[in-house]
Structure formats: structure tokens, C-alpha cells
């Protein structure tokens with residue numbers, strides 16, 4: 001596996017992403033129960049440091065996760081001791097037993113190239129019981145952008161966990177080939193640990209709304225609605241671009 005400082009330094013990542021997960025978890029719980037009201041056994045692919053696993057357990061789910069980064073999984077196991085988390089690569093993953101729902105937020109899915117994304121969605125479609133919900137968060141490109149490349153964007157925020165204060169700067173830095181863009185992530189320790197800056201560059205796949213809708217349909221998912229990152233279930237989006245959260249159901 002390639003070094004990936006943004007995730008290999010999981011404690012810094014975890015401090016930077018330590019905001020209250022309740023609005024996201026409430027929304028995911030609503031989306032999953034809209035598919036199967038009695039859903040219990042749910043999966044978080046790309047679970048990272050387990051930010052949402054414990055929150056889903058608190059909402060009555062038995063949440064399992066997988067991620068390919070061992071440092072992130074180590075933090076996830078501490079953060080969500082009741083959840084089963086395993087190391088796996090979404091590009092080759094197959095479900096061991098059927099799940100009653102799945103969710104993947106914060107753009108994690110865009111790490112997969114186009115072929116791997118199709119393979120993963122197919123495996124997920126087979127791994128969910130019919131009617132199960134799938135809540136997917138990702139940044140969508142403009143329909144008429146150059147080759148689906150989103151405009152350069154930057155997000156910057158400061159967050160802390162257990163006295164460790166970290167600034168995160170996340171930028172999209174330009175095209176990296178057909179439907180691929182470069183991203184840059186910087187984590188800077190502000191206080192609570194020796195000052196340092198961790199910089200990572202990696203490639204993400206770009207998706208327009210039409211492309212992700214077609215990929216979901218090909219894997220057997222029907223879209224119920226698209227929302228923004230305010231996680232307001234009463235405000236579905238009509239302009240499907242930028243940071244969105246898709247609620248879909250398995251048709252199989």
C-alpha cells in the first residue's frame with residue numbers, strides 16, 4: 001500500500017475530524033430506516049477512524065466497518081469497541097453476510113478509480129438485502145465542467161480532540177487525467193503536541209450527478225433523494241453539484 005500521510009497519521013486526522021457526528025448519524029439512521037425500518041446490521045465501508053461507528057451503535061444499529069488503512073482502524077477500534085472493523089480494500093471487497101444498510105460519507109468513495117468504483121458498488125449491491133438503504137456522501141463535479149473536473153476549491157478548519165488542536169486545509173488542485181483530480185490535504189498541529197505539518201497529495205475520481213446516478217443504477221440501486229451537507233431531510237436538492245449526500249435503496 002502506498003504511504004498516505006493524511007490517514008497514516010490517524011490521530012491527527014481524528015482530531016481534525018472530531019466535530020459532533022450527531023447530525024450525520026441522525027441523517028444516516030433516517031436514510032437506512034427509510035429503506036428497512038428494522039435495519040440493525042449495517043456496514044460502513046471506508047470507516048476510517050470510526051467517527052460514525054459509535055454514533056450508529058448509539059442509535060440502535062450493529063455497525064461494522066472496513067478500511068484499508070491499519071492506523072485508521074486502530075483508532076476506530078478504540079473509538080467504537082463494540083463494532084467489528086476489519087482491514088479490506090473496497091476495490092476487491094465482497095460481503096461475508098448480507099447487510100441491512102450501508103453508508104460512506106466525506107467523499108471517501110472518490111478514492112476509488114472508475115473501474116474499482118463499479119466493482120465496489122456491484123459487490124455492495126450483492127451484499128445488501130433487498131430494500132436496504134445506502135447513504136453515500138461525495139463531492140459532485142459540474143455537469144459541463146471540463147471533463148467533469150470540479151472547480152478548484154479549498155476548505156479550512158481547526159478542530160481538537162483530547163487537547164490536540166489541529167488545522168486541516170483541504171484543496172482540490174487540478175486535473176490528473178480523465179475524470180481524475182489531484183487533492184492536497186494538510187494537517188498542522190496547532191497545540192497539544194510538537195508543532196508539525198503533514199502534507200499529502202492524492203488522486204480522486206470525479207463524478208457528475210448523471211455519472212453517479214448511472215453507476216448506482218447499474219449496481220441495482222434506486223435513488224430516493226439527494227441532500228446537502230446540512231443533512232436536512234426536509235430539503236432535498238434539485239441542483240446536484242458540490243458536496244451532496246445521496247440516499248439510495250437496493251432493488252435486488
Ligand SMILES: C[S@@+](CC[C@H](N)C(=O)[O-])C[C@H]1O[C@@H](n2cnc3c(N)ncnc32)[C@H](O)[C@@H]1O
Nearest residue numbers: 046047048051067068069072089090106108111
Ligand atoms: C476521508 S476518510 C473518511 C472516513 C469515514 N468515512 C468518515 O466519515 O469519517 C477516507 C477513508 O477511506 C479509506 N480508503 C481509501 N481508499 C480505500 C479503499 N480502496 N478501500 C478501503 N478504504 C479506503 C482511507 O484509508 C480513509 O480512512
